[in-house]
Amino acid sequence: MLPVTLPSLQIMFSLLHRRFFHSSSRLPKKKRIAEQRWLARQSNDPYVKASHALNFRCRSAFKLLEIDDKFRLLQPGCGVVDCGAAPGAWSQVAVHRVNSAGTESTLRRGTVVGIDLLNIPPLDGAHFLSSHDVADPATHAKLPDLLPGGRAHVLLSDMAPNASGFRELDHERLVGLCSFLLDLAEKILRPGGSLLCKYWDGALACQLQDKLCLVFGSVQSLKPNASRKDSAERYFLARNYRKPVKG
Template structure:
């Protein structure tokens, strides 16, 4: 789920209660000055995180027309918006292949033209996996995207471990839904278990690199692992 969506709910609650902490005031001031927040409104993306994927895709060509994409932790749908555009899921350009985008999240996701959404669904649930497989046109996808994050506890190391566990779960998911030579892009927070995740990725993908988009805030511990050329069957 998008961080700004979580923050937005917190701000709304704080406003109702008529009190904000100093940290909240500082976050709100930074948020209002953020050029990516302004661009989000101007370009009608659902969340500023869209610019992280746009930047990474511009540099690394993760998405191409005709590819099928599974967007994990999709709410509110900004990464799916980018994916729909980049894989030509709406068939807007008849000169290139038409792709497919399936998004999934524990939260509700508002409908988006060109994407299929599974709202209030747990990607780790076997029943959800069966539904995913039934919805994929070719049975598997070319790309798995994940901007997933656990609900923060405020304990940095615990939150880090929980996110790494989510990413490791994506590796298990890959065995069922990712095509050979496919791509996995997943967010992680830096910490002692990052190398564990990196090592597991290198076992299953031929090319693994760390990416830190400029759209990620400088004080954020988040980075992304881009794993390419899946070795699975």
């Protein structure tokens, strides 16, 4: 019989843990099929392959690259706040484009601040506020000290709440999160600045667009090619911010 040493107990424990908590064969049939479909879709997705090849943390990098190639939001020297930044692919794009790691010595050096409820692995050129809620005024209060002049040129949001599986409910929750971005914009966005935010299309999208139109000179809805065709995901790009008129 094998001696039961501490390392062998640890190995046994980890095998049992994997068997009971990670084995897909223990998932209900419906979930197992969904997991297999997801794996098949991932392995056939050209953006997933390209993100591995280019060392992006996830495929969503290509959505921002595509939008930024067209609209040139991220210029060297810009201050950027990336809401819902984990795992950090949009921040990788922003760091590169605004030169916040100082890689291009002849160009102005920008600033990137990322916020997420989850942990965001460190990235050279970015300052991350992990375990922070974008809806929390305490998070907003930390931002001015992290941005040159206390203000950002661009506010990005790829935030998404955990999907409940009920399309309308998820849509409403995400529109609710986007509304917090308007409070945040009032505190930190420079006049003339831009906001790019994800939403899931649905009944409240027009209301959100109307709210954005009150404080931005132009608002348009975008569906980048990298966004999956079968998803309700879209982005509002709002440009030329002006301070809200109170009263």
